[in-house]
Amino acid sequence: MNSVNRIKMLTGVVLLLLLAQAGAAWAQDTNVGREIRNLEARFQAAREASWNLIAPRTFDQAQQKLDEARQKFAKGDKIEDIRKRVTEAGRLLQDCAQYEGVGKLTLDKAMTARTDALSAKATEFADAEWKDASTLMYDAGRAIEKGDQNEARKKAAAAEARFRDAELQAIRVDLLGTAGKARDAALAVKAQERMPQVFAIASRHLADAEATLEGDRYQRGAARGQAELATREFRHATQLVQLADRMDVGSYPDAEKVFLELESGITNLGADLKVDVDYSEGLTVALDNLRASLASLVSDRENLAQDYQATTHALQMATQRADSLAGELSSATAREKSAASQVAADQKRQQNLKKVQEMFTPDEASVVIAGDDIIIRLVGLQFAIGKSVIQPDGFALLTKLQRAIRVYPDAGLVVEGHTDASGDAAYNEKLSLERAQAVLAYLQANMAVMPTDASAAGYGESLPIASNETPEGRTMNRRIDVRLKGAFGG
Secondary structure (H helix, E strand, O other): OOHHHHHHHHHHHHHHHHHHHHHHHHHHHHHHHHHHHHHHHHHHHHHHOOHHHHOHHHHHHHHHHHHHHHHHHHHOOOHHHHHHHHHHHHHHHHHHHOOHHHHHHHHHHHHHHHHHHHHOOHHHHOHHHHHHHHHHHHHHHHHHHHOOHHHHHHHHHHHHHHHHHHHHHHHHHHHHHHHHHHHHHHHHOOHHHHOHHHHHHHHHHHHHHHHHHHHOOOOHHHHHHHHHHHHHHHHHHHHHHHHHHHOOOOOOOOHHHHHHHHHHHHHHHHHHOOOOOOOOOOHHHHHHHHHHHHHHHHHHHHHHHHHHHHHHHHHHHHHHHHHHHHHHHHOOOHHHHHHHHHHHHHHHHHHHHHHHHHHOOOOOOEEEEEOOEEEEEOOOOOOOOOOOOOOHHHHHHHHHHHHHHHHOOOOEEEEEEEOOOOOOHHHHHHHHHHHHHHHHHHHHHHOOOOOOOEEEEEOOOOOOOOOOOOHHHHHHHOEEEEEEEOOOOO
16 A cells, blocks of 8 residues: 555544544534423423422522523533533422422412412512512522421411512502593692592592402402593593683683583483593594594485485396296296295395495405304404493494495394403403493494394403414404394305
């Protein structure tokens, strides 16, 4: 073998050795990475079992070792150093397990109170109380680790009480905060002196909300409704003061009486139109809403006249067509008559369905077949958060809905309300029913002829049509479905 071949052979051997070493190193890196991921999964399970609360110091030490292992792995440090910290973290995490039984028994009520406080957004609305409670919970866990059961029970009881304080404070701020700000704005313009009647009404609503929370903090639905009424009336009082200033009648002692008498007439007109008149944004906005409702009513009457003319013309054409077919039909067999009738009915169903579908744009509504029923899904009808009042920008869509309903005069009508899964299920069901009832009331007020079988139903979050895990899915689930019963049947 000459020198050149010998050099080539040695070079090949070296390359093979280097590749083998690199492959072994890569395999070790892969194994350690897998060990870290497995340990992270164990930590997640430990948190779900509340080991971080039951044995906080041991858990923190284990977490520190895991963090060190991650950092060293990211920097490409020695495998043995990384694996050493993974092993230490696993051992410390396992040490937490010995405290689980006594810990859950001792901290059970405190952990329940902590969960309730989190649900009430205490970290956002009651930060000081939350931090105090968390410190007491940590102290209770440390006492468990030390084997001091008396101290652990004492600290756990104190943590439970403080978490309950945090929960109540968070609920207060969350539900009553907007009403409090509206009250401050009213006080700033001396509404309590200048519009005492309206201010007193608002104050009673706020006191009712506070009393409801004092009696049972979980009656959030009732408290929220009372707080919203308080907000509305405080803003109403502020608007009246501002109106008095613009009219330069601030010193006139009967200004409030005059304003309320004027509003009473407007409110009565709104009641006739099935419109809830809200004065919290001022008299001008309230009148604009009424004007929009009247415009919708006039538009619907015009559409009704057009539909009547079109129906009359269609009837005339149908009569002529029927006369021309009379001879042919008389010679047809019973089976042919039945088939022709079925075909005609199918064609009529399809024509009516197409007619209704073409009434709406994709942003306004979708028309869905559900067995013998037709569902008009009003994707364009939106409500304010927590509200059941129909906004003026929804009147035009509801006018189209009335035309669609008239296509099926013999169909039953059910207005169905739905929400996403955010918040309290019972409250969501109540809110969905109120929204469905608002739409039904609007139709009853604005349609000359309503289906005799008409009702409203609220299903809350129980019948989703999309995932509640995404914003898009939640938007789709917040909807009003108008079901025309039997509209697509035989």
